[in-house]
Amino acid sequence: MITDCEYGNNTTDMVFFVKNVFNQKLVTMYDSRVGKYVGFGEYGMINADHYNSQAWKMALRKRQVETLCRYNARLFRKSTLDRKVPPIVKVHQTKPADYGERSMLECRVLGFFPQEVRVSWLRDGVEVTTDVWSTDVMANGDWSFQLHSYLELTLRRGERVSCKVDHSSLRESLEVDWDTSPLDTKYLKKTVGIIFFFIGFTTAAAGAAYYRWKQRFDFTPLVGQGQTPQRRLSEL
Numbered sequence: 001m002i003t004d005c006e007y008g009n010n011t012t013d014m015v016f017f018v019k020n021v022f023n024q025k026l027v028t029m030y031d032s033r034v035g036k037y038v039g040f041g042e043y044g045m046i047n048a049d050h051y052n053s054q055a056w057k058m059a060l061r062k063r064q065v066e067t068l069c070r071y072n073a074r075l076f077r078k079s080t081l082d083r084k085v086p087p088i089v090k091v092h093q094t095k096p097a098d099y100g101e102r103s104m105l106e107c108r109v110l111g112f113f114p115q116e117v118r119v120s121w122l123r124d125g126v127e128v129t130t131d132v133w134s135t136d137v138m139a140n141g142d143w144s145f146q147l148h149s150y151l152e153l154t155l156r157r158g159e160r161v162s163c164k165v166d167h168s169s170l171r172e173s174l175e176v177d178w179d180t181s182p183l184d185t186k187y188l189k190k191t192v193g194i195i196f197f198f199i200g201f202t203t204a205a206a207g208a209a210y211y212r213w214k215q216r217f218d219f220t221p222l223v224g225q226g227q228t229p230q231r232r233l234s235e236l
Helices: 041-054 055-079 181-216
Strands: 003-005 017-022 025-031 036-039 088-093 104-114 117-123 124-127 132-134 145-154 161-167 174-177
Touching: 003 055, 017 104, 025 041, 036 041, 041 055, 088 161, 088 174, 104 117, 104 161, 117 132, 117 145, 145 161
Parallel strands: none
Antiparallel strands: 003 017, 017 025, 025 036, 088 104, 104 145, 117 124, 117 161, 132 145, 161 174
């Protein structure tokens, strides 16, 4: 016995079938549109008449249009057609590179449903169409999907690079910026290190110059006013 529920865009036009198959041949079939069994062949017609004469069976089949078909159809639509799961978007640098160097950014779009999604890259708000490629949408096995998009570019200090995602679960486009703080911190540390190096070098050079100047011009302290220098006895 095979039960089958068929419907279109909504569940109001639900059709319920109960098919009895023997030796790969359809013998009898219940059709909710006519409200009774139909037999195929002599043996099938005998069985159809028997089933139609059973009031409890006919009442059960009428109830199953609602309890079996429409009930499960609503659950199916809720878990598939009407199910909306927003994506989780992460942007990161695939390999270390400094400003002015060629690098690649990856945009991970994870855990979204349904499958249809659009991913694009923005540089200072302008969509990029070159040096961009993406993977196919991949199923995760848990009724969700993922996609990875890549942008190859030369890094510029102060430039805003964003991954833009459009999905039916989102009220508006989701834009996630590439976080440049690790690179900026590295750049800042390098700059501060250079500044302190020059400060230390300048201080050391000034100290060395002063020491050499002092050694070259060794002045003796002046004699205070009112004091007479002591003469040697031989001069008296």
